[in-house]
Amino acid sequence: MRWTQAHIPTLREDPVEAEVASHRLMLRAGLIRKLSSGVYSYLPLGQRVLLKVIAVIREAMNAAGAQEVLLPALQPEELWKRSGRAEAMGQEMIRFKDRHGKLMVLGPTHEEVITNLVAGELRSYRQLPINLYQIQTKFRDEPRPRFGVIRSSEFLMKDAYSFDRDTAGLDRSYQAMYETYEAIFRRCDLPVLPVLADTGVMGGSDSHEFMVPAAHGEDEVVRCACGYAASRERAVKTAGRDVGAGAPCPQCGKPLALEPAIEVGHIFKLGAKYTQALGATFLDEDGAQKPLIMGCYGIGVSRILPTVIETHHDDAGIQWPAAIAPYTVDIVPLNVQHTPSFDAAQSLYQALRAAGVDAILDDRDDRAGVKLKDADLIGFPIRVVISEKTLAQSQVEVKIRATGQTSFLPLASAAASLPPLVSPLA
Ligand SMILES: [Zn+2]
Structure with a gap:
């Protein structure tokens, strides 16, 4: 999409x-x-x-x-x-x-x-x-x-x-x-x-x-270290009276947690x-x-x-597990006016879709900050940023939403190396 x-x-x-x-x-x-x-x-x-x-x-x-x-x-x-x-x-x-x-x-x-x-x-x-x-x-x-x-x-x-x-x-x-x-x-x-x-x-x-x-x-x-829950x-x-924190466990007698x-x-x-x-x-x-x-x-x-x-x-938003995320990968060209990096983002998007990855392309002509905030708020499991800067290095920046961990992948192999990143999350 x-x-x-x-x-x-x-x-x-x-x-x-x-x-x-x-x-x-x-x-x-x-x-x-x-x-x-x-x-x-x-x-x-x-x-x-x-x-x-x-x-x-x-x-x-x-x-x-x-x-x-x-x-x-x-x-x-x-x-x-x-x-x-x-x-x-x-x-x-x-x-x-x-x-x-x-x-x-x-x-x-x-x-x-x-x-x-x-x-x-x-x-x-x-x-x-x-x-x-x-x-x-x-x-x-x-x-x-x-x-x-x-x-x-x-x-x-x-x-x-x-x-x-x-x-x-x-x-x-x-x-x-x-x-x-x-x-x-x-x-x-x-x-x-x-x-x-x-x-x-x-x-x-x-x-x-x-x-x-x-x-x-x-x-x-109510639960107890002995396994009772x-x-x-x-x-x-079961007890015939109110059971709060500290009440005795019916299985072992130790105090229950509530x-x-x-x-x-x-x-x-x-x-x-x-x-x-x-x-x-x-x-x-x-x-x-x-x-x-x-x-x-x-x-x-x-x-x-x-x-x-x-x-x-x-604080920034949702962190969806991959199996139920609205989209698994959010591809973010930071500046859609910069044709080479936007083209690279579109190609990666097409390649991921073809590989069966549930990807969304943030093609909005909007400020980078808005797009990155929305990515965190909605909580796509993987965010891929492509900018003039990353393109100059022939790389893309990959962020795992759940851990905040970022890394760089070669642009040329990104379409092939992203799906194996996604599948263990799902
Ligand atoms: Zn117990």
Whole structure:
């Protein structure tokens, strides 16, 4: 992409409404814009990051043998009455009447819909196990939308649902998703802490949340040097009283540490809660009709963006991990009026694109300072500067955003030596 043909509206000033770094940087780097409280549009660079996060998730889910579906956001409330959750969801679920007077909801999650679907599809043990997932917009009427897309009323989620013959099968499906989640978050360079979690309104037996320790996290985790880690909610429920910093670890008795964190994933062993309520049974090998044994697995896709930014930024801006950066390499001819160096920059850009590198060419006729500040603010993993000075040495200057480390490469071989620099980052 050529910068002059792109829509990248970076902001010089800190927006007043942004309380946390990720919200401030997403607005300033031109990733998102607010429509109303808790509702955001993604601009081209924000959408590019979202699509890269989705690609990471999709690749890992498919590799784990899950199959992608797309379920409706529009759901009859009656289905939620049948599962018993119509009341439990309370005001968080957006409800309305359609023109025929039928009560409808905008899906905050999809256990009811998927269970209703498989009730008509999965009839025999021969079709099991199966794992179906989707990437879709969810709606929750948030009482306190905050921190940009960290807590918003409309958000993108990946939700997967496994169906097994028995609890031993569920244990295997759950373990496979646990490992897949670790792989996904590793590729996004998120330092996740899987913790024991409360099952809450979802129900079921076991549950883990994938937490990223962060100063402005709205969740809290308790952890101990012995390896014990749980959401505070869960620790409180287990102990039957409040659990703060210094409370004894339920595993070893030593004092617990308390940390704020952002939840990016949550997995549950649901068992037969939904399949029993909604009549999703299968014919087992022994000839008996049994309820499908279910697990569900969520990732807050849009929430990954601010969470990565919370853990990857400095005073100058974002430091994207290469796998999910809006562009991997930013080529910056410092002075586009200087024809030889601008030509060299354009040739390098073409060569990198041809080699499959996701490059952007900053062809703006703007001051060098503006272009370099924008490069740091948006946080492209690699910045390549070409100027009259570097050209006189037949070199380009390469800066790694994450470390600030700069080096010089021969111009003639830059197109060949940059891709190997990029790939270990991704
Ligand atoms: Zn302990």
